[in-house]
Amino acid sequence: MFLYVAIFALLTYLYFETINSDGISDRRFGMILFLLATFVGISDMLGGYDRYIYCELFDRNADIVRSGGDYWALSNPLMGYRSEMAYVLWNVIVAHVTANRYIFILITTYLVYLMFFISVKRYVKNYPFLLLMFMSLWFFFTFTYLRQVLAASFAWYGYKYVIERKLWKFAIVAFIVYKFHNSGIIYSVLYFIPLKKYNPKVIAVVMILLFALGLTGYSTSLYSLYGDLTDTESRTEQYVRYGSSTRIAYLVEVVVFLFFIFKRYKDIPEDKVSVVMLNASLLFCAFLLFFIQSSSAGRQCWYFMLGIFCTFTNLATIKKRKNDYRAYLIVLFALLYLRFIISWAELISPYYSFVVNNQYSYSWQHRYEYDDNYSKDKMYREPFKIVW
DSSP states (O other): OHHHHHHHHHHHHHHHHTTTTTOOOHHHHHHHHHHHHHHHHTBSSOSOHHHHHHHHHHHHHHHHHHTTOOTTSTTSGGGGGGGGHHHHHHHHHHHTTOOOHHHHHHHHHHHHHHHHHHHHTTTOSOHHHHHHHHHHHTGGGGGSOHHHHHHHHHHHHTHHHHHTTOHHHHHHHHHHHHHHOGGGGGGGGGGGSOSSOOOHHHHHHHHHHHHHHHHTTHHHHHHHHHHHHHTOHHHHHHHHHHOOSOOHHHHHHHHHHHHHHHHTGGGSOOSHHHHHHHHHHHHHHHHHHHTTTOTTHHHHTGGGHHHHHHHHHHHHTOTTSOSHHHHHHHHHHHHHHHHHHHHTHHHHOSOOBTTSOOSOSOOGGGTTTSOTHHHHOTTSSOSSOOOO
16 A cells, blocks of 8 residues: 555655646656556556456457467357457457467556557646546556546547547547447547536536436436447446445535536636536536446546546646645545545555566456466466467
């Protein structure tokens, strides 16, 4: 746990060291993201069940690929995600480079962080403040939830086409997002929100109505209908079965975010970039309220999180303004970060990397998805060998 606290403390120190300047260069920002990606990518089966199952499916798919088998056949276990073919294709591509699940995780993590770097550097100037937000809202999710994290990363890249009003290019990105994770279908809403700043009173009324509608449970029932239409019944059924309870934390999160948005609402410019990011932030809050009875609602909102990153970073780093606003936000980010460390304790601690062979690699509930040979030698499956 100390290691995670130390990382956040170092980034906080970086922010205060650069508080009187414009932050850091793109190059330094990219280097920090590279180090964070490496830290996440070389971790040894941290993050929970999702990483185990994705890794097992990668290994089994890699065996088919590297033996010359038909990896598009339905007998390939990975084809259970055939409705999310972008993720399947990514697995196949990486399997032509490595047969090792640890290298697969590392390469995938680098892609996620690269897409974040490409997406965010167009719209944010103060990278140190952004990094504090990144750590408190997104960092720990990059240990797991591979499909949806990849989907969100590509979704953020597509914001440029919303800003530029290039529908066909946005449609291509939206299709890729959808094919990484079918929940990405809600991402398309962003393009069709009119580029205007809405009256805060109108926003408040809409949020209240969405909250009331979410409490009825109607939104949760949409999972079942969606599963029937997309051939993902088994997974969407789990969302309904295990996620139907009011999530007070979502309501608190929305209230806090809207409070800070409205507090400096007049300072948000009306240029296309600022308005798109504002609308994305509001969609993030809106969908949290609409899906307030679903445990997976937070993940459905990831496609709009870039708006949260950019809106708050730009508002908090306005020059010639009192620093109370940013100080409160930094405290908020620190608390959110600590919440992750505490609630995810068994999923992320103690930290081990695959650089060292150890016996930490699975807990009893993950035994089936883990190959015990990795505990003896993390590189027992070929780490790098290109096959055609």
